[in-house]
Amino acid sequence: MKFFIDTADIDEIREAYSVGVVDGVTTNPSLIAQTGRPFDAVLHDICEIVDGPISAEAVSERAADLIAEGRDLEAIHRNIVVKLPLTLDGLKACKALTNDDIKTNVTLCFSANQALLAAKAGATYVSPFVGRLDDIGHIGMELISQCVTIFANYPDLHTQVLVASVRNPTHVTEAAMVGAHVATIPFKVIQQLVRHPLTDSGIQKFLSDWTKVPA
Numbered sequence: 398m399k400f401f402i403d404t405a406d407i408d409e410i411r412e413a414y415s416v417g418v419v420d421g422v423t424t425n426p427s428l429i430a431q432t433g434r435p436f437d438a439v440l441h442d443i444c445e446i447v448d449g450p451i452s453a454e455a456v457s458e459r460a461a462d463l464i465a466e467g468r469d470l471e472a473i474h475r476n477i478v479v480k481l482p483l484t485l486d487g488l489k490a491c492k493a494l495t496n497d498d499i500k501t502n503v504t505l506c507f508s509a510n511q512a513l514l515a516a517k518a519g520a521t522y523v524s525p526f527v528g529r530l531d532d533i534g535h536i537g538m539e540l541i542s543q544c545v546t547i548f549a550n551y552p553d554l555h556t557q558v559l560v561a562s563v564r565n566p567t568h569v570t571e572a573a574m575v576g577a578h579v580a581t582i583p584f585k586v587i588q589q590l591v592r593h594p595l596t597d598s599g600i601q602k603f604l605s606d607w608t609k610v611p612a
């Protein structure tokens with residue numbers, strides 16, 4: 398399973414990418430707004446750091462405007478993936494941009510039928526939001542399982558399931574267990590993936606015992 402980092406924070410991206418286990422980046426308008434910086438400046442810096450798919454969201458509503466935005470975003474760097482909303486206009490734009498060999502990530506997906514439509518529109522990725530479904534009492538991971546199963550039933554569907562709205566390490570484990578293609582993970586959760594108290598205590602014990610080894 399590929400790991401993308403879900404942030405627009407350059408320092409977080411630089412640190413996470415330096416480990417060598419992060420394959421790409423996803424951003425969204427809220428994450429970009431949190432930086433307090435212009436969109437193109439943030440994208441430029443991310444493209445300088447990460448050699449992998451970098452999702453940048455188009456914010457128009459009408460298909461024609463989404464298509465124009467998508468072309469402008471794709472022109473910034475070869476690694477840019479255009480994020481589009483799961484609406485009829487978003488699907489129309491996805492189809493048009495896909496026909497122009499522009500990579501797309503159809504986002505704000507909350508049902509298997511929405512995901513199937515995104516795949517039929519040729520999306521490179523579809524982003525079902527697990528955490529936001531959990532937040533309202535649904536079992537978000539069931540949607541991921543449905544998407545993976547449906548896509549596997551039809552080999553002509555090439556869309557990758559990109560698990561988004563990840564809130565904790567369990568989401569990452571469960572996404573991998575059901576065979577999701579990608580999980581996009583906040584920096585805080587990436588840090589949590591690494592930590593385990595038994596690892597920490599084991600390291601301390603080994604280092605302590607090592608001091609007793611004769612020179």
Ligand code: G3P
Binds near residue numbers: 424562
């Ligand atoms: O960036 C898309 C998605 O991962 C955002 O998730 O629910 O934490 O805003 P959320």
